[in-house]
Amino acid sequence: MLVELGEDPLREGLLNTPMRVEKALRFLTSGYTADVDTVLNDALFTVDYNEMVIVKDIDFYSLCEHHLLPFFGRCHIAYIPQGRVIGLSKIPRLVEVFARRLQIQERMTNQIAETVREKIQPLGVAVVCEATHLCMSMRGVEKQNSFALTSSMLGTFQSDARTRMEFLELIKRPVLTGSLGGGASLLSATPVPAAGCSST
Ligand SMILES: [Zn+2]
Secondary structure, three states, rough: OOOOOOOOOOHHHOOOOHHHHHHHHHHHHHHOOOOOHHHOOOOOOEEEOOOOOOOOOOOOEEOOOOOOOEEEEEEEEEEOOOOOOEEOOHHHHHHHHHHOOEEOOOHHHHHHHHHHHHHHOOOEEEEEEEEEEEHOOOOOOOOOOOEEEEEEEHHHHHHHHHHHHHHHHOOOOOOOOOOOOOOOEEHHHHOOOOOOOOOO
16 A cells, blocks of 8 residues: 555655554454454343433544545434343443444444344434544545434334434533534534445
8 A cells, every 4th residue: 555655665654554554453443353242241231220321422433434534423322221221331332343343324323223222122222423534524525524413213212202302302412612613502513414424
């Protein structure tokens, strides 16, 4: 790759770059070899609790499969248990399993929701991911303040508008100033149309 870019791979600063890049990529795609059951190991509990559980603002970093460039942001997860819950600390780990792969944001969002459904059979699951895609902000359309919002609503979150609204209200907050553009309310901001990054 260095040669193709017109670089001298024997230049001092680049000597160890192939090794570093390989190491970085192996880490950034370590989700392929992670096992969900191992990650959730001993953290599925039987509990008499059937109100909404929300874990919000889970930071994630992933790589878009079209450009191998990062997309990163936050993920918010809610579910309504039906006798079983997941240890709260395991939920960010679950996000990592699917973020550390070559991804598209839509699929990652669905995979997280489907996995929660499969593992604890809750009454409903909701996942919302908001992300900045470097393939959009550094190149191509160069929409530097745009970000993509994706959601997956299963069970009661899909069938019951009030449950869905309650979740969306609870995760709503002012966007952090800076990269996402200050001031605007997160969920009223204009999301980038699905497809996330363009595949051009
Ligand atoms: Zn991309």
